[in-house]
Amino acid sequence: MPIVGIDYERCNGCRLCIQECRFYSLDEAKNNVLFEDLDNMCMLCGHCIAVCPQDAIIYEDFGDEAFAFEGIEKLDSIVPYDNLYKFLRGHRSIRQYKKKEVPKNILKKVLDLMQHAPTASNLRYEKYAIVSDQEILKSLSDEVIDTLFNKLGMRAQYGESFEARKKNYANPLFHDAPHVIFVSSMFDMQLADHNIGIIITYGRLAAQSLGLGTCWNGFINIASQHNKKIMKLAGVRGKRIGAFMIGYPNITFKRAPPRSRKPVKGLKLD
Ligand SMILES: Cc1cc2nc3c(=O)[nH]c(=O)nc-3n(C[C@H](O)[C@H](O)[C@H](O)COP(=O)(O)O)c2cc1C
Secondary structure, three states: OOEEEEOOOOOOOOOHHHHHOOOOOOEHHHOOEOOOOHHHHOOOOOHHHHHOOOOOEEEOOOOOOOOOOOOOOOHHHHOOHHHHHHHHHOOOEOOOEOOOOOOHHHHHHHHHHHOOOOOHHHOOOEEEEEEOOHHHHHHHHHHHHHHHHHHOOOHHHHHHHHHHHHHHOOOOOOOOOOEEEEEEEOOOOHHHHHHHHHHHHHHHHHHHHOOOEEEEOHHHHHHHOOOOHHHHHHOOOOOEEEEEEEEOEOOOOOOOOOOOOOOEOOEOOO
């Protein structure tokens, strides 16, 4: 169990860790031993570590260290809304990539931030893979398109658009991106798709902050539910899968497109 307890030499008794913990059990009789029965309850969210003003939570074996930085207590000073607004509105799905691989140290940064995405109950049941081998990506593309057309009867819906893409791309599914990142989940429930979606969004935004472009690939998700070979080719195991292309964009956008605002029940937007 990575959370071992409290360093009472440092602890000032503020109890913030207890207030913050979703599952705390405080046994007054045992001299305020926090985390009673921890093995059964703690979901390793690390909020106790994050909140302690004295850095008094003792932990081990997270495979990572807590990260303190200037501005942690005022995150809006690091990315104020106006900057985030531009960053998110300028965020585009990229379907044209330079024929250039992304250096491993940059890809690592993307995959690192993906693993800081929240997951339901902090379970973190996801597996990750990156495929850069264009032959494997071509086999995946063929397998996905075959599944969509021949197993799922989607030729009428997508046949023409894939045919058109073949004129510009050797790999019409992945738009000739140099890399595709896959995230799979061992969970077979809808929450798994939420987790994967959030993880991918973290990765895509991290990529954008590094000068990279990305695009979701929803077809992988659909086809993988009907063809086991897809996960195998992607090199991941699990019940659900999500994927996105990543590379250096070969296109620049001059403005963000207009998007009508959907009405929000309970709040007038204009
Ligand atoms: C869940 C999801 C799946 C998507 N799947 C694909 C896909 O398979 N291929 C593709 O080219 N774009 C895909 N997209 C990109 C959308 O088409 C794109 O987000 C939308 O057209 C808006 O464009 P923008 O992302 O540039 O704002 C997907 C987006 C999402 C959110």
